[in-house]
Amino acid sequence: MKRKWMTGIIIVITAALLLTVSAGIAKETAKHKKLKLPQAAVEAIAALSARAAVQEVEREELLDAFDAEVKDSAGEYNVVVTADGKILSTEMEIGQETLPAAVAEAFAREFKGAALKEIEKETILAELQIVPLASPKTTYGAVAVIDGKQTEITVDSAGKVIKMEADDDEDGDDKDADNDTDDDDDNDDENEKDDDADK
Numbered sequence: 001m002k003r004k005w006m007t008g009i010i011i012v013i014t015a016a017l018l019l020t021v022s023a024g025i026a027k028e029t030a031k032h033k034k035l036k037l038p039q040a041a042v043e044a045i046a047a048l049s050a051r052a053a054v055q056e057v058e059r060e061e062l063l064d065a066f067d068a069e070v071k072d073s074a075g076e077y078n079v080v081v082t083a084d085g086k087i088l089s090t091e092m093e094i095g096q097e098t099l100p101a102a103v104a105e106a107f108a109r110e111f112k113g114a115a116l117k118e119i120e121k122e123t124i125l126a127e128l129q130i131v132p133l134a135s136p137k138t139t140y141g142a143v144a145v146i147d148g149k150q151t152e153i154t155v156d157s158a159g160k161v162i163k164m165e166a167d168d169d170e171d172g173d174d175k176d177a178d179n180d181t182d183d184d185d186d187n188d189d190e191n192e193k194d195d196d197a198d199k
Contacts, residue, residue, distance in 0.1 A: 035059065037066055040085035045070060048079065048087070063088060063128060091122040 035057040037045070045052050049072045056069040065082045077092030096104070096116055107116060139162060141154045150167040 035066075037068060037081070038083045038085075041066055041068070041081040041083060044081050044085035044087055045079055048090070049074070086126065088126045089122060089124045091120060094119050094121045 037054060037057055042054070045054065045068060049070070051072045052070045053072065054068050055071050055076070058067045060067050060080060063080065063082075065080050065088055068079045068081060070077055070079055075092065077090060079090050080088040082088065096119060098121075099107070099119065138157050139154050140157075141152060143150060143152045145151070146166070152163075152165045153161060154163040155161055
């Protein structure tokens with residue numbers, strides 16, 4: 001009887017953990033879907049295909065660009081584009097019959113004739129170059145809530161603001177599902193936890 005009781009508790013805990021993880025993934029996906037492309041980036045994608053419809057957008061922090069999932073009559077593909085409308089790369093799944101002969105031969109040789117399950121075509125239009133600096137650049141970043149929005153500001157050593165980004169929540173604040181400012185669902189603020197821990 002005790003073993004059945006313990007098994008029941010383990011099942012309930014496991015189910016709760018799975019629900020928490022699923023909710024976190026859904027929340028993160030929703031954040032990405034709300035991200036919008038700057039107008040110049042939208043126009044650059046439209047130049048690739050007049051019927052292109054942007055499905056989802058993610059931020060490419062390293063490249064300071066956007067990764068847009070696009071759909072048109074040809075299918076779905078990804079476009080990496082800068083805020084000022086420069087297309088850095090495109091990536092799409094293609095059929096084996098569209099491969100250039102030399103590429104098809106290389107795959108057949110290297111995969112020893114095995115069936116190809118997924119084929120992607122990536123076209124790179126610009127590459128990231130690493131350029132050594134004559135002197136290092138130091139920046140400072142901080143996050144605070146301004147007018148109900150979580151805002152991140154980056155400043156250089158001279159005090160010049162380099163970048164300012166505000167959370168674009170549709171409801172205009174940075175509160176989560178439990179109406180507080182931390183990322184969990186326990187209805188208390190992160191700062192309140194820290195205060196309690198200090199007592």
